[in-house]
Amino acid sequence: MTALKWDQTGEKLYETGVDKCALYPIETNGSYGTGVAWNGITAINESPSGAEATALYANNRKYLNLLSNEEFAATIESYMYPDEFEECNGLKEVAPGVTIGQQKRKGFGLAYRSLIGNDVDGNDYGYKIHIVYGCLAAPSEDGHSTVNDSPEATTMSWSVSTTPIEVENAKPTATITIDSTKADKEKLKKLEAKLWGSENEEPTLPLPSEIVSMMGEISK
Template identity: 45%
Template sequence: MKIKWDEDGKRKFHAGVSHGVVYPKADGEGYENGAGWNGLTGVTESPSGAEPTDLWADNMKYARLISGEDYSFTIEAYMYPEEFEPCDGLSTPVKGVRVGQQKRKGFGFSWQTKVGTDEDPDKGYIIHVVWNATAKPAEKTHETMNDSPDAETFSWECDTVPVNIAALKPSAVAEFDSTELTAKQMKAVEDLLYGTESAEATLPSPDELLAAVKAAV
């Protein structure tokens, strides 16, 4: 069939960021219960690596090796949940007192972006999930109030370590797209990540999330 461009309803775009959730790492295995992240203004994904190294032999290019990939991201927000403080190197020895430069706890993170089309700007959404993240120390700027006041913003650069996934290479990030998965499959993912009336929000392993999606078919 001949290729067609710009057909109605097929011109997609991504926009927005919402529904942020942080999952601090538990002292043992796994993660603590998730906490909603209010005031989330941006998430910038910064994958790196996969750089080629050419091998030469017999006066010609013999092969090409590809380096491993790394995944990092930046969170921007007007504020952060209290549960994120240990991940930012803050300790609270007494309520209302925060001491910095402490051990930084690892965490998991999830957020949503919208998927729209030329016909429907609310066509669907994507849930992004990250495992094994660590936040770097971040610069904080405090400025005087003036005749054009604005709220302070926070920003954290975060690195990750991949986790094992059955039958796939280890990875620290996955996406769940509502325009391709059924409503039942998306609900299975959301019930785990966001919790229900009878269950707390958790961050399962990639294999557990994939199993939930397959079981909900």
């Protein structure tokens, strides 16, 4: 037998940062369009909810717990957004440089990275790719203040809800996470070429079934 050990060298892990955010607007046929880079992202705060227990009683004692469905939501904070996000934000261009608000909001998908660090390699240890499907942005506050002797750039934020999509041999989901420290390196490289684009292909958002096929199924 081996006793448990804590705080071993190279095993002190942490997660930090957000980068390489890409936006994939949903087209009129329901497919995800060509991805575009989203510059200026300062935070993406994931807020899963649900899975709340409802107790059932029988024979004067607790019989079992029923869990409610889980849902995924998030908040995006950014200094700016790409032009392609305007329709997702309820805006419509009616003339060059002229937009009107309170329009139909287009759905979208997201992909972004967070960094995995440890006590040996720091932030270079690895990263996670987060993919979110079926996103819909809600109206949010957009404040403007005067320029003063303590200048700040305005931070915009959006509350995002999601609609799960079908996944073979699993419940519907709105999120997929790929850990670079565990995934096959060559397969991961091909997935990243799809997500971020390459010299040979446009950036696209593969569906969960395609990602499972690319990365290899988990053996049962």
